[in-house]
Amino acid sequence: MSSDSLEGRQAALRSKRVRNTLRTAAFMSPWLIGFSVFFAYPLVSTVYFSFMKYDGLNPPTWRGLDNWTYVFSDLPKFWPAMQNTLWLAVVMVACRVVFGLGTGLLITKIKLGAGLFRTLFYLPYLAPPVAATLAFVFLLNPGTGPVNSLLEAVGIPAPSWFNDTAWAKPALTVLAVWGVGDLMVIFMAALLDVPKEQYEAAELDGTSAWQRFRYVTLPNISPIVLFAVVTGIIGAMQYYTQPIVAAKVASGVMGGSGQTFEPGYPDDSTLTLPQLVYDLGFGRFDYGAACVVALVLFALSMAFTALLMRRRGGLIGSGD
């Protein structure tokens, strides 16, 4: 083979490779653009601004590790916000998954009026978060709410719910569990998809209902449980609307005169990291510190997701 034809073939091969690369890039470009503009660029900017003094109006100036030191050691609201966010990520998400799965199981067992019950359990999920939170704060008002009137009438000590540091997060959890319709539908679909033969075989082996749930149902729906937990934790990391509305209404501080509303009422017990990001960035004009908290949130979300992915087998049994 002459050297000319070898070079010609190599050139054609290179040209083909370039065309392939370009074609691949063209097909990937919508994702690449989206990833760059909506993820990579904001993430890089957040890291950059976490080392700067920046108020959104004046040019940023270098501040080194000062923002990080301030957030971790000089910002008294950071650790309560971190604790609350972790509490919600663990307790609220666990409650939602357990209740979602429980309701799904119940609904799949009901023979009469199944459609009605499905609708009834799903409806609360459709309520706008602000309206639902307002309704809960009024229902659970310690002075005038019907729930406490009922509890007091039957002689049960009534908590102060959203006005009590010990009960504010459980009250938010009750609100989240009330709107568990989304998980119920997903679990219901997964439960109906479990092969009937496996239950029949388990019954022939003389297993109890709990054993059938543990060794047949759970392994089959394990990917859905994982999905519910991961999306729940990501939701908990973004939890903003319900706690801020509840705190505002329960505290009675609507603003408009000399009062300024501070998120977290009562005593920072409902303050979450997203609220702190907003308060620092848009309330105090301190983008630098807000970016530090945002990066902590990002790291937490990544850590939780990685942990769940690694511990998936141990968490819900060997379903694979």
Add this chain to the structure above:
Amino acid sequence: MPVHPRRAAVALAVTASTALLASACTGSAADGASADPDAKTTITFWHGWSAPAEVKAIQDNVARFEKAHPNIKVKVVGNINDAKLSQALRAGGSNGPDVAASFTTSNVGKFCHSGALADLKPFLEKDKVDLDKTFSKVLQDYTQFEGRRCSLPLLSDAYGLYYNKDAFKAAGITAPPKTWSEFREVAKKLTKEKGDSYEQLGFMPNYLGYETVPSHYMSQWDHTYFDENGKSNLAEDPAFAEMLTYQKSLVDGLGGFAKLDKYRTTFGDEWGAKHPFHTGQVAMQLDGEWRLNFIKDAKVDFEVGVAPLPVADDEVAEYGKGYLSGTIIGLAPQSRKQNAAWKLIKYMTMDTDAVVEFANGIGNVPSTLEALKSPKLKVDEHFKVFLDIAQHPESSTSDGAVNGSTYQDTFQDFAQKYEKGQVKDLKKGLEETAAQIDRDIAQAK
């Protein structure tokens, strides 16, 4: 990992195009102040009022301005809070405000320091405005920060004591209390307990009892929030410990924090007809002059009395003073119509008739010295009390700070812990709170 030049070039191109895109979204306001003031134009004015009567008053005021300035139309946007305002001022753009008003005077430090509101000095100098002849010193102070005047007072508020005359009569009380010691006794006399709650509470002292915030209490004790070096004075000035101790004694004397706070949850909205003073749930209320209009609208079924707030027992000579605050108005730095916008600001804040008409309409205290003396100002015996508080030489307001109301929030957090009995060592607590305020200010500088 080796760096591929082509990948680096692509990354650079993406970054450059994103930066270009970002910079293309922002405009320059360099031409804003030199815009033709007589050209036909429409400016946007953002304010926070939302009650129907208040919205009507501001619309009437704007209508009078448009009549006097036929080349300028004003697009009015109401019910704006500081969070929305801050974002709009930073974002700029054609949909943002040219003129912005805020109720939160404690945020002026933040607005001025950051440049969120434009410096008005060039406009004031151009129009040869003598501020000393126009506004009182307190009002001048709370609309500037460290010499940078980024806002002007748009009406003001004075705080006093509202009391239920019928309840006073029933309890055998003949006059409103003048000192805090007298006040404690009067509040107890007016309180009627009912089971583990109240039929009538003399006064809701809790810091979340609407206007009973620490800064409003503090005005009745001579105090300074910051020393000459700009450091927090909470631990050094005994007035803060005195106020906190007094308020705690009031809380304990009226039934304790938990009982009072549970009763507080039965109150109606501060801006609605079911306000606890309107319904008779409380017999006395610390509030601003605007409450007079709300009381009128609510058609309360008892006779209302108004007086200055009591003072510390050793400051009786200063009885008549009170907390002053108000609405502030400023110019968006990115506005391209700054001359027209300045005309609106000047008209609303300094035209005597405009200020008086607006004060009459909205039920606020007029902000200029001329307007306070105007014969057109509607004054009755109740409103006069607030006019006197507004002009009292010892009346005061909160200091401005570079991080806005953050220092007030920090103080309030501590005060709330103290009223609940969670703070055992007041002096140590005040020292720690002062240190926190200093750290927050250092971070904001």
